[in-house]
Amino acid sequence: MKELSIAEVLAEVAVLVKPHFGKGRTADYIPSLASVPGTKFGMAVRTVAGEEHVIGDADEGFSVQSITKVFALGLALNRIGDEVWTRVGKEPSGTPFNHLSLLEAEKGVPRNPFINAGALAITDVLLDVSPDPAGLVRDFAGFLADEPVEIDATVAASELANAWQNRAIASLMRGQGTITHEPEAVVAAYCRQCALTMSCRQLARAFLPLAAGGFSPVAQETIFHERLTRRLNALLLTCGIYDSVGNFAYRVGLPSKSGVGGGIVAVIPGKATVAVWSPELDRFGTSVVGTAALEAFSQITNCSVL
Ligand code: GLU
Numbered sequence: 001m002k003e004l005s006i007a008e009v010l011a012e013v014a015v016l017v018k019p020h021f022g023k024g025r026t027a028d029y030i031p032s033l034a035s036v037p038g039t040k041f042g043m044a045v046r047t048v049a050g051e052e053h054v055i056g057d058a059d060e061g062f063s064v065q066s067i068t069k070v071f072a073l074g075l076a077l078n079r080i081g082d083e084v085w086t087r088v089g090k091e092p093s094g095t096p097f098n099h100l101s102l103l104e105a106e107k108g109v110p111r112n113p114f115i116n117a118g119a120l121a122i123t124d125v126l127l128d129v130s131p132d133p134a135g136l137v138r139d140f141a142g143f144l145a146d147e148p149v150e151i152d153a154t155v156a157a158s159e160l161a162n163a164w165q166n167r168a169i170a171s172l173m174r175g176q177g178t179i180t181h182e183p184e185a186v187v188a189a190y191c192r193q194c195a196l197t198m199s200c201r202q203l204a205r206a207f208l209p210l211a212a213g214g215f216s217p218v219a220q221e222t223i224f225h226e227r228l229t230r231r232l233n234a235l236l237l238t239c240g241i242y243d244s245v246g247n248f249a250y251r252v253g254l255p256s257k258s259g260v261g262g263g264i265v266a267v268i269p270g271k272a273t274v275a276v277w278s279p280e281l282d283r284f285g286t287s288v289v290g291t292a293a294l295e296a297f298s299q300i301t302n303c304s305v306l
Contacts, residue, residue, distance in 0.1 A: 006045050009300050010055040013043065016296045017278075017289045024280030024288035027260040032158035033063055036262070038280040043293055044200035047272040048212045054201055061197040062277050063155050065259030066097070066285075068193050069119045070207070070236070071137045071144075076113075076125045077228060087125060087178060088118040090235060097242045097285060098165045100172060108176025112239040114257065116190075117169045123190045124179035134192035141196060144206035146218045149198050156195035163187050194259075203265050203275035210236075210255070210267045233267055237305070244284040251295045253304025264290040268303045 004012070021039060028034035042057035076084050093111035095102055103110060103117050110117035126133035134151060142149040170183035179186055198206070209216045210233055214224035224232065236255035241248040241264075248256065254274075256266040262279035264287055274297060278289035298304050 004300065006047070006051060006053040009297060010043055010045065010053055012300060013293050013296045014041065014055050017041065017292045020289045020292040021278075021280070024282050026262070026279045027281055027285070029162060030155065030159045030260070031162065032155050033261060033279070036062065036279045038278075040262070041278045041289060041293075042200045043274070043276045044204040045272055045274050046201075046204035046208055046218075048208065048217060048270065050217060052201070052204070057277065058200040058275075060277075061199050062263060062279070063152060063194070063259070063261035064196050064198045064203065064263050065194045065261045066114065066119070067198075067203065067257050067259040067263050067265055068137050068141070068196050069114050069122070070232070070257050070265075071141050072119065072122045072126060072133070072193060073113045073235075074224060074232065075136055075140055076122045078224070079129055080125060084113070084122070084125065087121045088113045090239070092239050092243075092245055094243050098169070100165075100169055103169060103172055108173045108178040110173075110178070112235065114235070114239045115242065116166055117173065120166065120170050120186050120190050121173060121178050123193065124181050124186050127181045127186065127189060133189045134196075137193045138196055141198065141202075141206050143219055144209065144216055144223065145198065145202035146205060147202065149196060149202060151192055152195045152197045155197075156192045159191040159194060160188055163191055166190065200263070200275040200277050203263065204273045207265045207267060207273040207275070211269055211271060211273050213270075233269060236267065241286055242284050244282070244286060248286070248291060249306065251291065252298050253306040254294065254298060255305070256294065258286040258290070260285045262287040262290060264294060266294050269305060271303065
């Protein structure tokens, strides 16, 4: 059978995902995300070799939310190295991304850097480096995407006005000593970081170092050393999709990170990155259509790492 080109695969995926629209719901606990049309769908592939292919709304910016946690972790690891692991763990949590229960039982040390508690601890680390950690994350993401990206102040304010759960998490960690700055400052910086707007094309470019042994073919610079790149991919594979990470690995088989804006970025080590966006989420906070799209892509191209 003739092998399909990437453009042909994307065209086929866009058809295969059609029955999955309407099965999920856009995030409404951040009010300004609730109004994003559920019909949006974009996908971008960027290969290590330099090919770039997109389909649908791949150049439309959306709120990348938790996907920023990968940039923030990368910055923290590059700044303070393994000391990060004294603040957060490396285990899947098995509980929803904003839960407090494990945190209390485990003395304020979050299970991993991608659940909210872990990301708040990373924000606390970055607050030692800059009074504006979200600005650091924005500039890093823009550098990796090779074009400036912006924080949506309306989305940030909308989340901050409703961030009671994250305030509770930050207060608990302040009491336990896992974070050192004022909880309100940490939560505000975190909400600002999550409100970063990027497109699928930009995300696929920005994640490329994770597919290219730490080197960014876009920025033409080594971003992470090789071992750290492998470790970041291990964390994505085991912790990147919250408490549905097992099911996601079963279906897609690629290190990936989701966000409640409906974006998912997947890494095909040595080969490419794939970013997808569709705002309707499953009950775990992951894009329904996005997951179906990555599953189809992985099956058609046989690119699962597992
Ligand atoms: N800002 C969101 C929150 O803290 C991020 C969650 C996500 O994207 O998964 O709830």
